[in-house]
Amino acid sequence: MSQLFEGIVRPAQSEVALPQPYTTPGQVGVPPVKLMIGRDGGGGGKTLSGSVSISMSSYCERHENEKGVN
Amino acid sequence: MSPVAGPFYLAWVDATETTFGLEHHRMDEYVYSVRRTLSEGQKPVLEIEIENPRVGLLSTNRKTWAWVSWFNGTTIVPLLFGHLVGNPVQLTKETMTIQLIADPKNYKHQVQMLAESMKVLPYWDPVWIEVGKRDDPDKILETYAAFWDVHPTNHDVIAVGLAAGPAGNIDLTEGDYFYGSFSSTTGQPPETSILMDATVPWTQSSRGIVYVGSHIVRSYSNAIISGWPKPLTQLGSGWSVYASNAFDSGHADMAESVSISYSWQNKEKHHSNGDTMSLSVSQTVPKGPVGTSKVLTQSSQTGLVDPFAVDEDGDPSPLNIPATYNETSVHALTYTAVTTLTLEYRAERPRTERVIFTINADVQPILVDPTVDQVSEIVTMTGADVGVPIINLLNWTTVSGQHVEVGQVIFPDDPQVPGGRTAQIAVAEGDAGTEPPNFSDILGDETVDGTVTWSSLGSAEPPDNSRDWQFGSPITAGTIILPRRPFFAQLGDLLAPGQQVFPPQEVQLNEGTYFQSGSNFGVVVLSGKFGTSAQIAGLNSLPSGSTYFMALNDGTTGPQYLIPDFGSHETLHDRVTDNGIVWQSIGSGEIPIGGVPGEIRSPTFFCQERGLRSLEYLALVLRAKLQWRCRCVDVSFETDWLTGYTISTRNTVTLHNPDLPGGIAFGKVKTAVLSFSDTEPAICQVTISCLIGKDNAIEEVQGEPEYCDDDYCDDDYQFFAEAVVLLPTGSDLSYTPPTYRVIDDGLTFPLDRGQILLVDLVHGTDQTGDVQSALDSMAQAANIVAKYDGTNAVDAVYNADLQRQLLSANSISKALEDNPTWIEYQFKPVNAGPFHSVVHVKFSEFTMERGIDLESEVTT
Numbered sequence: 061m062s063q064l065f066e067g068i069v070r071p072a073q074s075e076v077a078l079p080q081p082y083t084t085p086g087q088v089g090v091p092p093v094k095l096m097i098g099r100d101g102g103g104g105g106k107t108l109s110g111s112v113s114i115s116m117s118s119y120c121e122r123h124e125n126e127k128g129v130n
Numbered sequence: 131m132s133p134v135a136g137p138f139y140l141a142w143v144d145a146t147e148t149t150f151g152l153e154h155h156r157m158d159e160y161v162y163s164v165r166r167t168l169s170e171g172q173k174p175v176l177e178i179e180i181e182n183p184r185v186g187l188l189s190t191n192r193k194t195w196a197w198v199s200w201f202n203g204t205t206i207v208p209l210l211f212g213h214l215v216g217n218p219v220q221l222t223k224e225t226m227t228i229q230l231i232a233d234p235k236n237y238k239h240q241v242q243m244l245a246e247s248m249k250v251l252p253y254w255d256p257v258w259i260e261v262g263k264r265d266d267p268d269k270i271l272e273t274y275a276a277f278w279d280v281h282p283t284n285h286d287v288i289a290v291g292l293a294a295g296p297a298g299n300i301d302l303t304e305g306d307y308f309y310g311s312f313s314s315t316t317g318q319p320p321e322t323s324i325l326m327d328a329t330v331p332w333t334q335s336s337r338g339i340v341y342v343g344s345h346i347v348r349s350y351s352n353a354i355i356s357g358w359p360k361p362l363t364q365l366g367s368g369w370s371v372y373a374s375n376a377f378d379s380g381h382a383d384m385a386e387s388v389s390i391s392y393s394w395q396n397k398e399k400h401h402s403n404g405d406t407m408s409l410s411v412s413q414t415v416p417k418g419p420v421g422t423s424k425v426l427t428q429s430s431q432t433g434l435v436d437p438f439a440v441d442e443d444g445d446p447s448p449l450n451i452p453a454t455y456n457e458t459s460v461h462a463l464t465y466t467a468v469t470t471l472t473l474e475y476r477a478e479r480p481r482t483e484r485v486i487f488t489i490n491a492d493v494q495p496i497l498v499d500p501t502v503d504q505v506s507e508i509v510t511m512t513g514a515d516v517g518v519p520i521i522n523l524l525n526w527t528t529v530s531g532q533h534v535e536v537g538q539v540i541f542p543d544d545p546q547v548p549g550g551r552t553a554q555i556a557v558a559e560g561d562a563g564t565e566p567p568n569f570s571d572i573l574g575d576e577t578v579d580g581t582v583t584w585s586s587l588g589s590a591e592p593p594d595n596s597r598d599w600q601f602g603s604p605i606t607a608g609t610i611i612l613p614r615r616p617f618f619a620q621l622g623d624l625l626a627p628g629q630q631v632f633p634p635q636e637v638q639l640n641e642g643t644y645f646q647s648g649s650n651f652g653v654v655v656l657s658g659k660f661g662t663s664a665q666i667a668g669l670n671s672l673p674s675g676s677t678y679f680m681a682l683n684d685g686t687t688g689p690q691y692l693i694p695d696f697g698s699h700e701t702l703h704d705r706v707t708d709n710g711i712v713w714q715s716i717g718s719g720e721i722p723i724g725g726v727p728g729e730i731r732s733p734t735f736f737c738q739e740r741g742l743r744s745l746e747y748l749a750l751v752l753r754a755k756l757q758w759r760c761r762c763v764d765v766s767f768e769t770d771w772l773t774g775y776t777i778s779t780r781n782t783v784t785l786h787n788p789d790l791p792g793g794i795a796f797g798k799v800k801t802a803v804l805s806f807s808d809t810e811p812a813i814c815q816v817t818i819s820c821l822i823g824k825d826n827a828i829e830e831v832q833g834e835p836e837y838c839d840d841d842y843c844d845d846d847y848q849f850f851a852e853a854v855v856l857l858p859t860g861s862d863l864s865y866t867p868p869t870y871r872v873i874d875d876g877l878t879f880p881l882d883r884g885q886i887l888l889v890d891l892v893h894g895t896d897q898t899g900d901v902q903s904a905l906d907s908m909a910q911a912a913n914i915v916a917k918y919d920g921t922n923a924v925d926a927v928y929n930a931d932l933q934r935q936l937l938s939a940n941s942i943s944k945a946l947e948d949n950p951t952w953i954e955y956q957f958k959p960v961n962a963g964p965f966h967s968v969v970h971v972k973f974s975e976f977t978m979e980r981g982i983d984l985e986s987e988v989t990t
Contacts, residue, residue, distance in 0.1 A: 090959040092888050093365050098354035098467075099893075101950030105350040105901070105942045108387045108416035110423070110459035117408045119401040120450035121437040 137201040138164055138209075138806075140178065142193040145235055150208040150283065154197040159183065162225055163807030164198070166210055166282065168779050170290075170800050174232040174282035176210040179807070182226050188217055196230055202772070208283040209804075234285035241278055241287055242527040245270040248289070252746035252858065256520045257330065257513040257722050262541055265525040273750035275757045279779055288780070292757050293798050293821055293979060295782030302769065303786045308813070311768035312787055314795070314982075320822060321759035322491040323506045324752045327484065330744070332517030332723055334479040334965075335730045336879035337617040339372045340886060342471040342955065349951035350421055350897045350942065352378065354467040362640060365473070367959030372474035372619075375627040382463040385418020403437045421464035422898050424905035426912040430455040460908055462901045462942060469953065470627060474617075475881055479874075480964035485736045485745060485971060489863070491756045492975035494822045494984040509752065513744070517730040519612065519676055519719025526554075526579075529562045534582045535703060537680045537716030539610075542569045555608050555680060558583035574606055596678060601690040605711055609681045612719075613673035613696045614727050618644035618651065625660060639664045642691055644672065653691045671697025675726035677718045685711035731879035736969045737870035745865070745971060746857055753863055756976050757821070763982050765795045766817040774814015777802045783818045792983030795820050820981025827861040828974050830854055854974070864974040874965040875958060886958045894951035904942045 138161040141154040159180035166176045176198055188194065194214045199206050212230035220226055234240065245267035248254065253273045256264045263269045271278065276289040290296060347354055358376030365371065392411040401407070416423075433453030441447035497505075514520065524540050538556045552571045560581030567579040573588040585608040596612040624645055628637040636659035643654045651669040658664035673696040688694060688709035696713070699706040704715045722740050723732045735741040765785060769777075777783065777799055785795045797818030806812040831854035857863045877885055 090367055090962045093367050093369050093957040093959055094889075095359065095365065095955040095957075096952060097357045097359070097954075098349070098351065098952035099950055099954075100357075101351050101353050101943075101946040101948075101952070105946055106352070106382055106385070106463045107942065108385060108418065108420075108461045108463065109414065110387065110416055110457075110461055111412075111414045112455065112457040112459075113410075113412040114455040115408075115410045115452055116406060116433060116454075117452040118433060118435045118450065119396070119403060119405040119407050120435045120448045121403050122448065 136206075138178075139197075139199045139201075139206060140180070141197045141199075143195050143197055144193055145195045145213065147195070147197070148211065148285065150197055150199065150211070154199065154208075155206050158196075161198075163227075163805070163810075164200075164209070165803065165805040168282065168799075168802045170279075170779050170798075171277040173237075173280045174210055174212070175215075176212060176230045176232075176282075177227055178230070179225050179227045182221075182224055186217070187214060187228065198230065202775070207775075210282045211285065212282075232280055232282045232285060234280065234287070237280065237285075237287065238527050239530055240285075241267045242525060244278075244287060244289065246528055248274065251743040253750060255744050255747035256720075257516055257744050258328070258511055258747055258751075261514075261521075265528060265541065273747060273754055275754035277779075282778075290780055291798075292754075292761055292819075293782075293981075295780060295798060297778060297780035299782045299784055299796075300777060301784045301786075302767075302773075304788075306773060307767040307769040307785075311815075312766070312785075312789065314763060314765045314790070316496060317762040317764065318759070319496045319500050319505055320491065320493055320762045321505055321507055321756060322493055323488060324755055325486070325488045325506070325508045326511070326748050326752055327486050327508060328511040328513065328748050329482050329484040330513035330516045330735050331480070331482045332515055332730060332735070334477065334481050334733060334879075334963075335517070335728055336477045336881075337475065337728060338880045339472055339474050339619060339623065340881055340883055342473055342883060342887065343890060344468070344470045345892060345953055346379070347467045347469070347892055347951060347953065349465050349467065349894070349946075350462055350901050351946045351950065352382070352465045352467075353946075353950065354469065354953060355465065358467075358469060359471070361638070365957075368475050368477050368961035369957055369959075370474050370476075371471070373472040373624070373627045374470065376467055376469040378465045379468045380419035380464060380466040382419055382465045385416065385463055387414050388417045389414045404435050416461040416463070419464050419466070420461045422902050422905065423459055423461040424902070424909050426458045426460055426909045428457045458912070460905055462905060471955070472623075472627075473957070475886075475960045476617075477877075477879065477960040479961060481733070481874075482964070482966045483735050483741075483969060484967070485748070485868075485969045487745075487749070487865070487971040487973050489749065489752045489756065489973045490975045491760050492824055492826055492977045493760050494824060494980075496762065496822065496984070507755070509755075511748065511751075514722075516722040516735050516741075516744075517725075518727065519678070519721050521678065521719050526562070526566060529582075530566075531564045531580075532562055533560070534562050535559050536682070537678075537703070537714055539587070539716070540584070542566065553587040554584040555587055555610070556582055557585040557608055557682065574608060599673075599679075599687065599693060599696070599708075601687055601692070603687045605681045605685055605687060607681055607683050610678055610716070611681075611713075612678050612727065613675070613693065615672050615675040615729075616644045616693070617728075618646055618672065621645045621647040621652070628660075636661055644669075644691075653693075655691050667692055669693065670695045673697050674700060674718075675728060676721060678716045679706070679713040680716050682712040682714055683710075685709060687711060729879075733872075733874060733878070733965075734870045734967070734969075736971075737868050742855075742867055745868075749857060749863065749865065749973065750859070753857070753859065753976055757978065760823065760978060761798070761819045761821050761981075763795075763797075763820040763822060763984075764800065764817050765790070765797060765820060765982070766815065768813050768815050771804060771806065771812035771814060774802060774804050774816065777814060777816055783816065785818065790982065792986035795982045796979065797821070797981045821978045822982065822984060823978030823980050825980040826975075826977040828854075828856060828864045828977060829861065830856045830864065862978060863976045866972045868969045868971050873967045875962050877958060877960065881960070886960070887955070888958060889954055889956035891954045892951070893954060894949060897946065897949055897951060900945035900949050901942055904945045907941075 139155055139157050140159045140161055141156050142158045161178050161180055163179040168174050198210050199208045210232055212232040215229040215231050218226040218228050248270050254270050259269055276291045278287055279290040280287050355376045355378055359371045359374055361371050361373055363371040390413045394409040396407045431454040434449055434451040436449040439447050439449040526540050526542050534556045536556050536559050540554050552569055554569055562582045563580035567577050569577050570586045573586055575586045577584045596610045599611050599613040625637050628635045639654045639660050641654055641657045645652050651672050652666050654664055655667050656665035677700040694706050694708040696706055700715055702715055702717050706713050723735050725731055736745050779799050781799045797820035800817045800819045803815045854864045854866055
């Protein structure tokens with residue numbers, strides 16, 4: 061008799077069968093919440109400029125002639 | 131002393147003369163015939179034929195209660211104490227038949243008091259009883275498979291089971307009853323199988339915080355820091371950001387270029403050729419976390435000193451060219467993002483759990499091949515929300531004549547009269563009256579009952595789930611609330627993000643944030659930095675969330691966030707003041723599935739202790755139905771008055787008769803009718819009802835402990851596989867407790883990181899190569915500009931500019947876009963569902979007594 065009832069209530073299952081799970085772990089019809097931080101690489105980074113300038117002068121004896129001082 | 135006349139006596143008395151005595155040994159009326167009927171579920175009735183007194187029996191001057199008694203040969207014993215049912219139909223003859231009924235004036239009160247003592251699990255479970263019937267005596271009696279039984283003379287009321295004989299068993303052999311009076315009938319076929327399909331709903335709820343973790347990530351972009359989620363950001367599916375922090379430990383944003391200049395002059399008075407006369411150095415260098423660098427342009431000139439050089443004429447013309455070096459460069463900085471993230475969840479997950487089981491009766495067959503409809507039934511029930519508190523509501527009768535405290539909620543007994551469908555709450559304590567008052571169905575109307583004052587809660591039945599305390603709300607006296615416990619965090623957790631940076635920073639707290647510090651609580655009433663601009667209010671306690679309070683006076687509730695000190699005043703009848711309103715604790719409601727409002731964590735009802743009691747209640751409902759339907763063989767007989775006088779509906783009878791299959795019948799007395807008249811012999815007609823069971827018994831099996839040896843833990847905390855548990859009715863029905871199987875997303879509250887975090891990854895490779903490539907392009911473009919010699923050839927200028935633009939396309943931002951470094955988190959949603967689970971429970975057969983042996987093969 062009870063199998064008849066089970067047939068009414070759960071036609072696809074026998075009396076002792078476990079009910080089909082409504083969901084399975086992690087798959088419940090709602091997608092996971094995703095956080096993707098920095099994925100667009102935005103901001104462009106930061107650069108700084110540098111420079112070096114060096115100059116050095118030396119002594120050189122001067123000479124005079126009729127054209128002037130060299 | 132023998133009485134005069136008799137053998138029947140009738141004394142008209144007052145209703146208060148409840149004790150039979152010598153003064154009642156009189157014949158106020160001459161009695162010609164007597165017929166007393168005791169019947170299951172009915173009040174005892176006595177029909178007597180008396181001489182017509184030719185007066186109105188219901189005259190206000192006459193007494194309507196009577197003691198009827200008889201002389202048993204030794205003494206006068208009472209037969210029934212009752213009142214007239216009404217005027218007799220026939221008024222004009224010499225005799226008339228009147229009817230007396232044993233209807234105690236306090237019948238409802240007796241029944242109610244008795245029912246109150248029977249409101250115990252699993253026989254009484256408010257989960258399955260609608261709110262207005264939770265104190266209904268007949269509803270309470272349902273699972274006991276019993277009738278209310280009134281004693282014909284002393285009027286005490288007891289519950290007598292369908293197969294029970296609290297007054298004892300009477301054994302009757304053939305000589306004890308009249309030959310030829312014996313007969314038996316079989317009623318409708320017994321119901322042998324009932325399926326129960328019952329469902330309870332609730333909302334699985336929980337709030338909490340989860341520390342997701344931290345990362346230290348090196349990158350040429352600040353995208354992680356700038357894109358880091360801010361507190362209070364809603365992430366969806368029940369998640370929001372509770373606390374977060376992302377900062378650059380290298381402080382790249384504070385980095386800048388620094389210029390250094392150095393010059394030197396030769397101060398000597400005498401010099402030789404080639405002596406260095408001056409040196410000038412000017413340098414700009416980056417100060418900060420440089421990841422990679424590139425020289426863009428570079429030029430130099432070699433110095434030359436030749437004092438002996440001559441010109442084209444051969445005249446001395448010394449050569450003195452200074453040495454120079456010039457360089458420009460670019461430097462790409464790196465960010466070292468240090469991140470922390472703490473999330474808050476608010477789970478609200480609708481759930482239902484359905485229990486399905488079948489109970490088969492272990493009985494002898496009545497029909498050879500019965501149809502399904504004849505022997506089976508499906509019972510479908512829907513329970514109350516097991517996730518909200520259930521208020522203990524009483525009928526008025528329960529409190530009549532009793533002391534009533536403020537806050538007691540009752541239902542009037544009679545739903546047919548005006549106000550009968552209302553709930554009433556006591557607003558002034560006292561002793562309730564003994565007569566039902568006329569309750570008002572207008573909200574707030576007061577009714578005086580004895581010294582108690584009741585206030586009407588209106589015609590709607592109050593829901594179990596009263597509303598929360600709300601600030602600034604007008605309240606009328608009698609309003610019931612269920613203050614919820616707000617979500618709160620430990621103050622240390624709130625301030626932790628500020629301690630994770632250097633130097634430590636003050637933490638921004640949002641308005642409405644509740645926190646605990648030591649044994650005290652606080653709430654932020656104005657957003658700001660903790661310790662400076664935030665305004666904090668201290669609170670002694672927070673409500674537990676399961677105690678109801680009732681307003682004793684009208685008024686308006688206090689300011690926002692400042693929940694009154696309900697938590698310290700949850701003891702029954704404690705009071706707390708709220709902006710002039712006095713709230714009084716009216717007790718706690720039971721949340722069947724456990725927890726407190728807002729924290730209903732259990733994923734199952736029927737697979738935990740309280741749920742098993744509900745399961746047993748359902749089984750007892752079916753058991754009562756089966757027992758009623760399987761008590762289907764009636765055996766009737768007649769016996770003499772003296773024997774019959776001792777038989778009542780509180781007895782069982784064992785009847786011996788060779789004509790019965792098996793020679794014996796055992797059953798509960800269904801009716802016992804004593805009758806006597808001048809023309810008929812004094813007899814008693816008795817009918818007993820027999821169960822058709824097989825006398826089998828069920829044994830309890832403890833089962834094997836699943837998780838640990840029971841020497842080491844209490845039975846309450848472990849599960850026994852294959853255990854067989856008897857119902858409290860004894861050894862007639864048992865079941866195997868169901869075990870919980872995960873049918874949902876597997877989340878168990880409170881949540882932790884391991885449960886909810888699906889992905890926690892840092893993506894991307896070392897960006898130095900890509901950035902270096904971009905810097906190389908910058909250098910090439912810079913050199914094109916630098917090497918432009920000023921030739922005004924259109925094509926040359928155009929080509930150089932085009933090449934420079936192409937090189938510029940390979941920029942750092944492009945490189946970072948192409949190869950970003952980023953953090954990915956994925957969390958399980960907490961607001962998944964709804965979840966619907968089905969629990970199948972295995973029950974034994976319901977065994978019962980073999981009241982009659984229908985399968986007997988023995989001839990007696």
